[in-house]
Amino acid sequence: MTLPGQSLRWITGIFSAAVVAGASWLITASVYYVGNGVSIKVFTQALDFFSTWALVYAALLWIMIGLGALTNRITVILGGAAASILSALVGATVLGLGRDVVPDDLVAYAMGQLAGVGLPFVVTGTLVSAAWARRLQGDLIALARWRRPIRLAPTALVRLPASTLDQGLVSAKPRTAVNRDDADAQWDFYCATLIAEGYEVIELAAAPELADSVFVEDVLLVLGRRAVVTRPGAETRRAEIEAIDTFLASRRELRPVHITAPGTLDGGDVLVSGRTMYIGASSRTNAEGIRQLRDIARGEGYRVIAVPVSHALHLKSVASALPGGEVVGDPTRVDAAVFDHFIAAPEPEGASVLSLDNGSVLVSKAAPRTAELIARLGYRVIAIDISEFEKLEGGVTCLSARWGTSAAG
Numbered sequence: 001m002t003l004p005g006q007s008l009r010w011i012t013g014i015f016s017a018a019v020v021a022g023a024s025w026l027i028t029a030s031v032y033y034v035g036n037g038v039s040i041k042v043f044t045q046a047l048d049f050f051s052t053w054a055l056v057y058a059a060l061l062w063i064m065i066g067l068g069a070l071t072n073r074i075t076v077i078l079g080g081a082a083a084s085i086l087s088a089l090v091g092a093t094v095l096g097l098g099r100d101v102v103p104d105d106l107v108a109y110a111m112g113q114l115a116g117v118g119l120p121f122v123v124t125g126t127l128v129s130a131a132w133a134r135r136l137q138g139d140l141i142a143l144a145r146w147r148r149p150i151r152l153a154p155t156a157l158v159r160l161p162a163s164t165l166d167q168g169l170v171s172a173k174p175r176t177a178v179n180r181d182d183a184d185a186q187w188d189f190y191c192a193t194l195i196a197e198g199y200e201v202i203e204l205a206a207a208p209e210l211a212d213s214v215f216v217e218d219v220l221l222v223l224g225r226r227a228v229v230t231r232p233g234a235e236t237r238r239a240e241i242e243a244i245d246t247f248l249a250s251r252r253e254l255r256p257v258h259i260t261a262p263g264t265l266d267g268g269d270v271l272v273s274g275r276t277m278y279i280g281a282s283s284r285t286n287a288e289g290i291r292q293l294r295d296i297a298r299g300e301g302y303r304v305i306a307v308p309v310s311h312a313l314h315l316k317s318v319a320s321a322l323p324g325g326e327v328v329g330d331p332t333r334v335d336a337a338v339f340d341h342f343i344a345a346p347e348p349e350g351a352s353v354l355s356l357d358n359g360s361v362l363v364s365k366a367a368p369r370t371a372e373l374i375a376r377l378g379y380r381v382i383a384i385d386i387s388e389f390e391k392l393e394g395g396v397t398c399l400s401a402r403w404g405t406s407a408a409g
């Protein structure tokens with residue numbers, strides 16, 4: 001029996017939360033032990049003192065994991081900090097009640113405890129959550145599915161632009177001339193940015209006869225260790241698959257699976273936000289392609305939602321995910337109500353952003369107001385010029401297929 005992703009998250013989350021909170025509890029008590037003359041008595045007193053805090057911390061972490069809130073580095077740090085502060089306040093309030101602190105003074109008492117003896121607990125809780133919560137949770141989910149835990153470094157597969165790039169397909173906008181030199185320079189900068197952000201970038205050789213082959217994302221989608229080789233909706237793009245198959249044959253860590261006829265699917269139609277996968281029903285991705293990917297994705301623990309796309313090439317031309325799970329998009333070209341947390345992008349090019357493993361967000365230089373909006377949400381934004389690829393309806397996501405993570409999750 002395969003449990004749906006959500007139930008599995010709640011069940012494994014009990015253990016992850018217990019380990020993170022338990023370790024934070026022990027480390028905090030050890031800090032007091034070392035800081036107070038290495039006295040066992042102090043250690044046991046500290047264990048006793050922080051036990052309520054640790055219990056509340058475990059419960060809050062469990063809820064956050066269960067709700068799917070701790071999915072990347074940023075949310076795991078912020079979530080850990082928020083949960084440890086809240087548990088310190090609750091723990092100190094319980095303690096205050098036990099010590100007959102009058103109700104009017106309870107808030108001040110709890111704040112005092114938090115800023116004083118509670119500080120090591122909060123710092124430890126945040127650090128342990130940041131270091132372990134996501135990795136542990138990812139490993140437990142993999143083990144619960146009888147799979148090896150994922151230990152793949154962040155990797156991006158790219159393909160050198162074809163010499164025929166300017167003949168790439170254009171469907172939903174007027175064609176304008178592509179400057180090959182600018183395209184090459186922009187592509188180099190894109191790859192350099194991924195490397196600087198911690199990705200291993202693997203280059204496939206250029207294919208002069210395949211004008212759109214630089215848009216690797218459309219032919220390969222990796223979920224955990226599952227490498228989904230798509231069957232692009234445009235017939236002229238199907239020959240791009242061959243190089244992907246050859247590449248995958250050399251990568252034992254990835255398990256290939258193919259979308260087969262009559263199904264068609266472009267990776268540009270697949271938007272993953274946390275454990276939810278939105279699949280665009282577009283001119284490139286048909287119902288059979290969605291059905292096949294839905295089966296694969298469910299097996300990997302994703303909830304799948306199909307989204308009609310009629311005013312753009314791909315779903316990700318009009319909506320894309322931020323690291324915290326929000327979806328930024330163009331409400332004039334996609335139904336915002338489909339998404340749990342939708343943020344309207346002020347520019348059309350801002351609807352297509354790329355969230356990196358480290359929590360940074362790549363945004364097209366053509367969307368400065370969207371970049372500002374995302375930065376105001378607290379994300380580190382990297383603006384990147386991809387104007388030559390945008391002329392061919394490509395965005396920041398489509399120039400690479402990505403997998404792996406610096407922490408499993």
Ligand code: CIR
Pocket residue numbers: 168169170171212215217218234237267268269313314316317392393394395397398
């Ligand atoms: C095409 O029409 O297939 C290419 N000219 C553009 C593909 C862009 N892909 C993407 O955004 N995922």
